[in-house]
Amino acid sequence: xxxxxxxxxxxxxxAWLCSCCQKPGTGRPPAMVFAAASLTAAFRAMAAExxxxxxxxxxxxHCAGTSQLVRQVREGAAASVFASADLPSIEQLVAAAxxxxxxxxxxxxxxxxxxxxxxxxxxxxxxxxxxxxxxxxVKVALCGPQVPAGRYAREALAKAAVAVQSVSDEPxxxxxxxxxxxxxxxxxxxxxxxxxGAAPMVTAVTIPEQHNVVxxxxxxxxxxxxxxxxxxxxxxxVLSVDGQRILQSFGFEPP
Amino acid sequence: MKPPGQHPAxxxxxxxxxxxxxxxxxxxxxxxVRAPWQQFAAQLCSPxxxxxxxxxxxxxxxxxxxxxxxGLPLAVWLAQGAxxxxxxxxxxxxxxxxxxxxxxxxxxxxxxxxxxxxxxALAGWLGITLPFTTxxxxxxxxxxxxxxxxLTAEAGxxxxxxxxxxxxxxxxxxxxxxxxxVTVPMVAPSLQAGLVVACARALGEFGATITFAGNxxxxxxxxxxxxxxxxxxxxxxxxVLSLLLVVLSAVMLLVxxxxxxxxx
Numbered sequence: 176x177x178x179x180x181x182x183x184x185x186x187x188x189x190a191w192l193c194s195c196c197q198k199p200g201t202g203r204p205p206a207m208v209f210a211a212a213s214l215t216a217a218f219r220a221m222a223a224e225x226x227x228x229x230x231x232x233x234x235x236x237h238c239a240g241t242s243q244l245v246r247q248v249r250e251g252a253a254a255s256v257f258a259s260a261d262l263p264s265i266e267q268l269v270a271a272a273x274x275x276x277x278x279x280x281x282x283x284x285x286x287x288x289x290x291x292x293x294x295x296x297x298x299x300x301x302x303x304x305x306x307x308x309x310x311x312x313v314k315v316a317l318c319g320p321q322v323p324a325g326r327y328a329r330e331a332l333a334k335a336a337v338a339v340q341s342v343s344d345e346p347x348x349x350x351x352x353x354x355x356x357x358x359x360x361x362x363x364x365x366x367x368x369x370x371x372g373a374a375p376m377v378t379a380v381t382i383p384e385q386h387n388v389v390x391x392x393x394x395x396x397x398x399x400x401x402x403x404x405x406x407x408x409x410x411x412x413v414l415s416v417d418g419q420r421i422l423q424s425f426g427f428e429p430p
Numbered sequence: 431m432k433p434p435g436q437h438p439a440x441x442x443x444x445x446x447x448x449x450x451x452x453x454x455x456x457x458x459x460x461x462x463v464r465a466p467w468q469q470f471a472a473q474l475c476s477p478x479x480x481x482x483x484x485x486x487x488x489x490x491x492x493x494x495x496x497x498x499x500x501g502l503p504l505a506v507w508l509a510q511g512a513x514x515x516x517x518x519x520x521x522x523x524x525x526x527x528x529x530x531x532x533x534x535x536x537x538x539x540x541x542x543x544x545x546x547x548x549x550x551a552l553a554g555w556l557g558i559t560l561p562f563t564t565x566x567x568x569x570x571x572x573x574x575x576x577x578x579x580x581l582t583a584e585a586g587x588x589x590x591x592x593x594x595x596x597x598x599x600x601x602x603x604x605x606x607x608x609x610x611x612v613t614v615p616m617v618a619p620s621l622q623a624g625l626v627v628a629c630a631r632a633l634g635e636f637g638a639t640i641t642f643a644g645n646x647x648x649x650x651x652x653x654x655x656x657x658x659x660x661x662x663x664x665x666x667x668x669x670v671l672s673l674l675l676v677v678l679s680a681v682m683l684l685v686x687x688x689x690x691x692x693x694x
Contacts, residue, residue, distance in 0.1 A: 240662075242662040242663075243662060245662070246661050246662050246665070249665075314562075316562075316644065319645070319659065319662075321659070321662045321663045341646070342562040342644055342646060343562050343643075343644025343645050343646050343650065344644075344645045344646060344647075344651075344659070345644070345645065346640075346645075346658075357539055357540075357543060357545065358543070358544055358545035359539060359543050359544055359545075359561050359562070360562075
C-alpha cells in the first residue's frame with residue numbers, strides 16, 4: 176500500500192467527523208424539541224409548517240416515551256421545548272432539575288387526548304369492552320407504569336375493575352401499536368391519536384366515557400435549551416390557530 | 431538504552447494510548463463516582479434486582495449451552511473446507527454480530543413470532559409461542575451470542591493439526607472416538623473461550639431481547655432491561671445494576687484470561 180492510499184481513509188474519516196460536528200446551513204442552531212411518542216406525527220407536521228412560516232428557524236424534533244425524554248433532560252440534553260403526554264412529567268422534571276429545566280413561563284396545556292383499545296385489523300378476537308382485556312385468550316401489552324400512557328391505561332382498567340396481566344411493559348405507545356400490528360399481541364390500551372395514525376392496519380375499540388381518561392398534553396420552553404427564542408416561537412405556534420388546526424387534524428382535542 | 435525491538439517513537443505512542451485508555455476508563459469511573467454506596471447493599475438485595483439477576487444468569491447460561499450444542503457441529507462443518515456454500519453460511523452466521531440487535535429482534539419476530547414464517551407453525555402444531563416468554567429471551571440471546579462461539583470454535587478447529595487425527599485413525603480409532611478424544615481436548619481452549627464470550631454477550635443482550643421477548647419483571651426482564659427501566663424510575667438503581675453487570679462481565683473476562691478450568 177502506498178503512503179497516499181494509507182492516508183486517504185484517514186482523511187475521509189476526518190472529513191466525515193467534521194461534517195458530523197458542524198451542522199451546515201444558517202448560523203442559528205436548530206432548536207431541539209422533545210416530544211412524547213404519541214405526538215410524533217402531529218409534531219412532525221407542525222415542525223414542517225413552522226419552518227415554512229419562519230425561514231431561517233430550524234427545529235430538531237426528537238420523539239420518545241415521555242419518561243425517557245425526562246431522563247434525557249435530567250442528564251443534560253439541551254432541549255429547548257418539552258412537549259409531554261401529561262402535565263405531571265414536566266412538573267417532575269422542573270422539580271428534579273430546576274437549573275436546567277426551569278421554564279421561563281409555566282407549562283401550558285396545548286391539547287387533550289383520550290384512551291382507546293387497539294386491536295388487530297378487523298378486531299379478530301372480538302374485543303368490545305375493557306372487560307374483554309381480562310379474558311384468558313387475549314394477550315395484552317401496556318406501556319410501563321412509568322410512561323404516562325401506561326399509568327393512564329392502568330387508571331382506566333381500575334375504573335372498569337378489570338384485572339389485566341400485561342405480557343410486557345412497553346417503553347412507549349408506538350411500541351404497543353406496532354406489536355398489535357405485527358400480531359404478537361391481541362390488544363393494547365393507547366391514545367385515540369395513535370390508532371388514527373396507524374389505521375387501517377389496526378382497529379380501535381372505543382372506551383366509554385365513564386371508564387376513559389382524558390389526558391392533558393403540556394408544553395414548556397426549557398431554560399437549559401440550546402435556542403430559547405426559536406423554542407418560544409414554536410410553543411406560540413403550537414398554541415396558535417394554525418398549530419391547533421394541525422393538532423386537531425391528527426385527532427387531538429382542543430385544550 | 432532501548433530494549434531491542436522497541437519502536438523509537440514509543441514515548442510519543444503513549445499520548446494516543448492514554449487517550450484510548452481514558453475513553454474506556456472514564457465511563458467506568460463515572461459509574462463508580464455516582465454510585466450510591468450507602469444504599470448499595472440494600473439496592474443489590476432488593477427482590478426486583480435479584481429476580482433480574484437470577485433470570486439473566488439462567489438465560490445467559492442456557493443461551494451459551496444452546497450455542498455450544500448447535501454451534502459445535504456448525505463450526506466443525508465450517509472448518510472442514512473452503513467452499514462457496516461454507517462462505518455463504520459463515521456470512522449468515524456472522525451477520526448477527528454486526529447487525530443492530532433491535533433489527534435482530536424485529537427479524538426474530540417476523541420469523542418466530544405468532545404470525546412469523548416459522549412461528550405460525552410452532553404455535554399451530556406444537557402450541558409454542560416464543561415472544562414474551564423466557565424461552566424467547568434465550569432464543570434472542572442465542573441468536574446474538576452464538577456467532578461468537580461458532581467463529582471462535584471454527585478458528586480453533588482450523589488451527590488444529592490434522593496429523594494428530596490421522597495418527598489416531600492409524601491406531602484404530604473411529605472418527606467419533608478421534609473427534610471426542612483427540613480433536614476436542616486439543617481445541618478445548620478455543621471452545622472454552624467461545625463459550626465464555628458467548629455467555630458474556632448473552633448476559634449483556636438488550637435490543638433483541640426487549641424487541642422479541644418484551645419486558646416483564648420476573649419473566650423477560652433481564653439485568654440490561656432492568657437498567658433501562660430503572661433509568662426512568664430510579665437512576666440510582668440503574669447505576670447499581672450497571673456496576674453489577676460490569677463486575678459480572680469483568681469476572682468472565684478474567685475466567686477467559688486465566689482459563690480457570692479443571693484439567694489444564
